[in-house]
Amino acid sequence: MRDKTRFNRDLLRKVTERIENRFNKENDDSQSDEVIEHENSRQNPQENSNYYVPYSGKSIIDPSGPNDVFRPNLNSAQGMKEKTKENEAVTQYVNSTIARKNAEGKVSDEYRKNIIRQNLGYRNMEPLPDYLCVSEPFPIDKLPKQSGQFIKSVAQFLQVPIEAVGPALLGAIFIAARGNFKIKVKTDYYEALTAYIVVAAPPSTKKSGIVDILRPIFEIIEGELQAEFNRNFPENKLKRRMIEKYIQSMTNPPRNNKKKGGDDDDDDDDKDLFDPEFILSEMGRKAKKLVPFEEALTSIGHLPRFLTDSPTPKALAVEMKRQNEAIGIFEAEGGIWKHRIRANDDVLFLKGYTMEPFGDETNTGDTVVMQHPCLAICSVMQKGVTEKLFSKTDLTKDGLIPRILPVFPPQIKRMPDPDPENINKEAKAWYENKIRVFLKLTRPDGEENKRTFHTLELASESLALYKEYAYEVNTQIYVGDFKACVEFGGKLAGSAVRLAGAVHLLQHDDPHRHPINLSAMEAGIALAKFFAKHAQVFFDVDKVIGHKYAWKILNWINKHEITSFTVHDFHRYGASHCENVNEIHQGLDLLERHCFLAQYVNSKKQIEAVVHPHFCGNTFSGTQQKLLTLLS
Numbered sequence: 001m002r003d004k005t006r007f008n009r010d011l012l013r014k015v016t017e018r019i020e021n022r023f024n025k026e027n028d029d030s031q032s033d034e035v036i037e038h039e040n041s042r043q044n045p046q047e048n049s050n051y052y053v054p055y056s057g058k059s060i061i062d063p064s065g066p067n068d069v070f071r072p073n074l075n076s077a078q079g080m081k082e083k084t085k086e087n088e089a090v091t092q093y094v095n096s097t098i099a100r101k102n103a104e105g106k107v108s109d110e111y112r113k114n115i116i117r118q119n120l121g122y123r124n125m126e127p128l129p130d131y132l133c134v135s136e137p138f139p140i141d142k143l144p145k146q147s148g149q150f151i152k153s154v155a156q157f158l159q160v161p162i163e164a165v166g167p168a169l170l171g172a173i174f175i176a177a178r179g180n181f182k183i184k185v186k187t188d189y190y191e192a193l194t195a196y197i198v199v200a201a202p203p204s205t206k207k208s209g210i211v212d213i214l215r216p217i218f219e220i221i222e223g224e225l226q227a228e229f230n231r232n233f234p235e236n237k238l239k240r241r242m243i244e245k246y247i248q249s250m251t252n253p254p255r256n257n258k259k260k261g262g263d264d265d266d267d268d269d270d271k272d273l274f275d276p277e278f279i280l281s282e283m284g285r286k287a288k289k290l291v292p293f294e295e296a297l298t299s300i301g302h303l304p305r306f307l308t309d310s311p312t313p314k315a316l317a318v319e320m321k322r323q324n325e326a327i328g329i330f331e332a333e334g335g336i337w338k339h340r341i342r343a344n345d346d347v348l349f350l351k352g353y354t355m356e357p358f359g360d361e362t363n364t365g366d367t368v369v370m371q372h373p374c375l376a377i378c379s380v381m382q383k384g385v386t387e388k389l390f391s392k393t394d395l396t397k398d399g400l401i402p403r404i405l406p407v408f409p410p411q412i413k414r415m416p417d418p419d420p421e422n423i424n425k426e427a428k429a430w431y432e433n434k435i436r437v438f439l440k441l442t443r444p445d446g447e448e449n450k451r452t453f454h455t456l457e458l459a460s461e462s463l464a465l466y467k468e469y470a471y472e473v474n475t476q477i478y479v480g481d482f483k484a485c486v487e488f489g490g491k492l493a494g495s496a497v498r499l500a501g502a503v504h505l506l507q508h509d510d511p512h513r514h515p516i517n518l519s520a521m522e523a524g525i526a527l528a529k530f531f532a533k534h535a536q537v538f539f540d541v542d543k544v545i546g547h548k549y550a551w552k553i554l555n556w557i558n559k560h561e562i563t564s565f566t567v568h569d570f571h572r573y574g575a576s577h578c579e580n581v582n583e584i585h586q587g588l589d590l591l592e593r594h595c596f597l598a599q600y601v602n603s604k605k606q607i608e609a610v611v612h613p614h615f616c617g618n619t620f621s622g623t624q625q626k627l628l629t630l631l632s
Helices: 002-043 077-121 145-158 162-177 207-214 216-232 236-251 264-270 276-300 313-322 347-354 383-390 393-398 425-439 460-479 486-490 492-507 518-539 541-560 567-573 581-593 621-631
Strands: 051-054 070-072 181-186 189-192 196-201 326-331 358-361 367-370 374-382 404-407 454-457 564-566 597-601 607-611
Touching (some): 145 207, 162 207, 162 216, 162 404, 162 425, 189 492, 207 216, 216 425, 313 326, 313 358, 347 358, 347 374, 374 383, 383 518, 383 541, 404 518, 425 492, 460 486, 460 518, 486 492, 486 518, 492 518, 518 541, 541 567, 541 581, 564 567, 581 597, 581 607
Parallel strands (some): 181 454, 196 374, 196 404
Antiparallel strands (some): 051 070, 358 367
């Protein structure tokens, strides 16, 4: 290796000396020719009218030729010929100078690339993960013992990291709470016990398997309640349909047509049916008639449901109204995030997170009004869908994206699938019993037609710990630790309280009878820090794009066996659908941090990347051969 370095240094020194000698000689000749030519022109002026005034550019045409050449007269044919010859000579000289400069630049670039390759050869390439992930461990030791056993059992059974199972378990608890709990932090300050959790993983990483283990208990209990509903009220379906049809016909504005039968409304035939005052009075009169029918409809109830998949926001509002203003979404495809939510139609998701009053009109013209809607979402979905979701700046500005608790599970080495019976039956039974208890928990009694809650209070030591953590988060925001996700950081302290409430539900079957203790608050803060580490990656768009283009660059290098390239080369031949060159720079920077390549500015002032010699099997002999060819 030392011999190669010494050879390259001697080679560059010889090339530099040869170029300097050539330039020095030409400059000396040109200066002497100009002086002689100027003196001759003053002593021996030419009488030929084709020439006038001395011209000192002879050294450009032919430094070794005669010195009595004057500027040609362009008015004569001979002068035009001389000018043409001069232009051709100047062009030839300029082209040769540019060619020589380019050759020198190539020699210098090849030498620099050779040195860079040698330096890269001494460094080891760090593996680039197949997908963007975070190595922050899930604080499983902070959860109750049975919860930890269940998480480990499911992770071992599916061969997935506990960072994917733990958040899914918390999501299931939030859904089972069904908006029946509120956490009192301070006077007039409450946090709703709900959350939006997103677990992002690439295809073929058992996302559906996690949902298939955690979701069936909801469907089982839902089926039991629906069977009981149909058994006790067999005629409900027919009654409901008749009452809804009657209510719909009565709520429509009066039409301009004659009634076939005589009734109380015959006097209205001579009135202007398009008069707004008449329409309002008519609808008000009919509304009084509908009161008993609406009460009957409420007494009948609706078929109970705990989960829905990916409805439109308006359909979701109608279903939440039917299910006592609470419903959950537990899925493995992310359909609700994929194409159902837009910036102008996300009010229900904002109000469902804070349980604030909501009102909207449906597609049929009806009005949906809810006092305290509660929506809980747990999506175990693909990484690409998550990246698109977090790239929606309009949803971020509206405050919806900062409400999401994201997770990028790390990669694990796959092992042979264990026998299905190896899953801990006791842990699974504990989980199913826990979900059953909360789904069948009734709300406290209160005033008629008014939503009630179970209030969870913080113990004194838990409240003190919360205040310390809230101050810590505010300090981190102030110093810029959450520069990519300031909105998320502003909600982090409240998220810690919600997560502490979920841990409190894991600790007790009757959580409303116990205050949230110190261990639950510590677990909530640890979980909040866990989600914050992942959120900083989610909200850092440059990091997400950099990882995406890093793999594109590596695949392009591998496919074409490229040893060095410029950004322009990759943008032209390898980066299809690239909207911004900065995205390529982000990928190159990430690869440089992993020692796959090194960047430098070449003689043409372009950023050029040199690939690690061990990545694509490069050798130094080819570089030395190029140098010898250029010198010859």
